Amino acid sequence: MTRPMLKTMPLPYCKGCGHDLIAKHSAAALEKLGFYPLDVILVTDIGCHGIIDKCMNTHTVHGLHGRSGALGAGISFGLQAPGKKVVVFIGDGGATIGLQHIMEAARLNLDMSVVVHNNMLYGMTGGQTSGLTPQGFRTTTSFEGNPYAGYDICKMSHTAGATYVARVLGIGDISGDLAKVFGQKGFSLIEVMEICPSYGVKLNPGRKLAEVVKSAGRETGVWTGSREDFSHRQGKKSGDLLSEVSGIAKGSEHRLKNPLSIVISGSAGEGVQLAATLLAKASISSGLQVTQKGSYPVTVGVGFSTAELNLSPGPIHFHGIDTPDLAIITSEDGLNHNRKRIMAMQQGSLLIDSGLAVPETSARVIRRDFRSVGARNAAICAVLYFARQFGVLTEEILLHIMEQEGKAAKLPIEKIRQVIES
Numbered sequence: 394m395t396r397p398m399l400k401t402m403p404l405p406y407c408k409g410c411g412h413d414l415i416a417k418h419s420a421a422a423l424e425k426l427g428f429y430p431l432d433v434i435l436v437t438d439i440g441c442h443g444i445i446d447k448c449m450n451t452h453t454v455h456g457l458h459g460r461s462g463a464l465g466a467g468i469s470f471g472l473q474a475p476g477k478k479v480v481v482f483i484g485d486g487g488a489t490i491g492l493q494h495i496m497e498a499a500r501l502n503l504d505m506s507v508v509v510h511n512n513m514l515y516g517m518t519g520g521q522t523s524g525l526t527p528q529g530f531r532t533t534t535s536f537e538g539n540p541y542a543g544y545d546i547c548k549m550s551h552t553a554g555a556t557y558v559a560r561v562l563g564i565g566d567i568s569g570d571l572a573k574v575f576g577q578k579g580f581s582l583i584e585v586m587e588i589c590p591s592y593g594v595k596l597n598p599g600r601k602l603a604e605v606v607k608s609a610g611r612e613t614g615v616w617t618g619s620r621e622d623f624s625h626r627q628g629k630k631s632g633d634l635l636s637e638v639s640g641i642a643k644g645s646e647h648r649l650k651n652p653l654s655i656v657i658s659g660s661a662g663e664g665v666q667l668a669a670t671l672l673a674k675a676s677i678s679s680g681l682q683v684t685q686k687g688s689y690p691v692t693v694g695v696g697f698s699t700a701e702l703n704l705s706p707g708p709i710h711f712h713g714i715d716t717p718d719l720a721i722i723t724s725e726d727g728l729n730h731n732r733k734r735i736m737a738m739q740q741g742s743l744l745i746d747s748g749l750a751v752p753e754t755s756a757r758v759i760r761r762d763f764r765s766v767g768a769r770n771a772a773i774c775a776v777l778y779f780a781r782q783f784g785v786l787t788e789e790i791l792l793h794i795m796e797q798e799g800k801a802a803k804l805p806i807e808k809i810r811q812v813i814e815s
């Protein structure tokens with residue numbers, strides 16, 4: 394026997410929640426259409442409706458609040474598997490936050506179905522007003538009733554270009570309505586109107602769903618459009634980017650016994666990241682495993698530039714560096730950015746430009762005039778010093794990588810030699 398769409402019962406919603414009805418009838422609709430659970434990619438959003446994931450036998454993807462539309466669009470965009478069905482679940486809160494994502498998917502007529510669970514408020518966080526809350530409906534943030542009209546997401550999707558749009562009341566058997574939506578090719582959306590029993594019903598005593606929907610001017614119905622199927626039109630597709638990356642040839646052996654964490658820091662525009670990359674490549678070429686991370690201000694061209702490297706003879710399971718084993722500092726900006734962690738170093742080495750005042754630290758301090766080779770070459774000079782003096786990898790392999798990358802010819806090699814041999 395085929396596995397059912399729903400894995401567990403009862404579903405984890407408050408008693409009388411419309412999300413329960415939608416989940417059960419969505420499952421029934423998909424089964425009615427002949428989909429197997431693993432034909433369905435269910436993308437859910439943050440919110441009460443999203444806790445359905447664990448109850449489904451389908452594929453499930455759970456995204457950030459408001460982004461299930463974008464995730465569904467991305468999946469549909471890249472999915473080249475006929476017979477698969479992308480279904481997006483989203484609340485009225487999420488649909489407000491990610492409105493543009495839904496409109497984009499409608500505009501492109503991506504092959505996916507969106508189910509908007511419009512319980513007229515943000516359920517999971519306590520009943521706040523959303524952009525789809527009908528005018529006059531009371532929520533925990535609009536005790537007098539929402540003073541503004543909500544978005545008509547059906548009209549918006551329809552005019553954006555959806556193939557099929559429907560609005561229904563979340564009462565009784567809606568599996569037929571959902572089946573019509575799920576059976577469409579192209580972009581379809583259904584807005585299921587509900588009132589959250591835990592907040593909406595309590596805050597709006599005596600109000601009935603049909604009346605609330607009608608007085609908000611949200612008539613139920615179906616809106617169809619005739620659209621061309623979506624096709625990729627961006628011209629030639631780019632190939633596998635990794636195939637364009639040339640591998641790093643194996644050079645001489647490293648002599649590192651234990652993992653080594655390195656922070657290289659100087660000023661923006663002074664080649665700090667480049668020096669770190671060259672050192673990383675030379676380390677990989679020497680047989681080491683490496684992680685590299687760069688940080689600099691958003692302005693990019695001013696202030697500090699810091700690179701963090703982990704070199705290890707074995708696998709690296711965590712790339713964060715709190716206090717490094719080696720700090721290489723080539724300018725005042727770099728020093729200021731790393732002063733605290735240099736001061737926290739209880740061991741290891743600080744390789745620092747001799748023009749800088751050394752902060753209090755228990756690290757072994759080595760001062761060299763790195764900036765004498767030109768500010769732009771100071772960091773490269775420092776990593777060459779490291780290669781020459783620390784015995785982890787050879788200076789030759791680093792120079793070889795620099796040559797290979799076309800960097801060596803521009804370096805004042807003689808001046809650099811004087812510094813690193815001193």
Ligand SMILES: Cc1ncc(C[n+]2csc(CCOP(=O)(O)OP(=O)(O)O)c2C)c(N)n1
Pocket residue numbers: 438439440441442443457458483484485486487488510512514515516517518523
């Ligand atoms: C970007 C972001 N903002 C806010 C939240 C907090 N948050 C979690 S659930 C939720 C409400 C969800 O309401 P809705 O999308 O209508 O779904 P429902 O709970 O009603 O099913 C909010 C605001 C969050 N998780 N992420």
Ligand code: SF4
Pocket residue numbers: 405406407408409410411412441442512516517589590591592
């Ligand atoms: S809080 Fe409201 S939306 Fe959330 S499960 Fe309960 S009834 Fe449903």
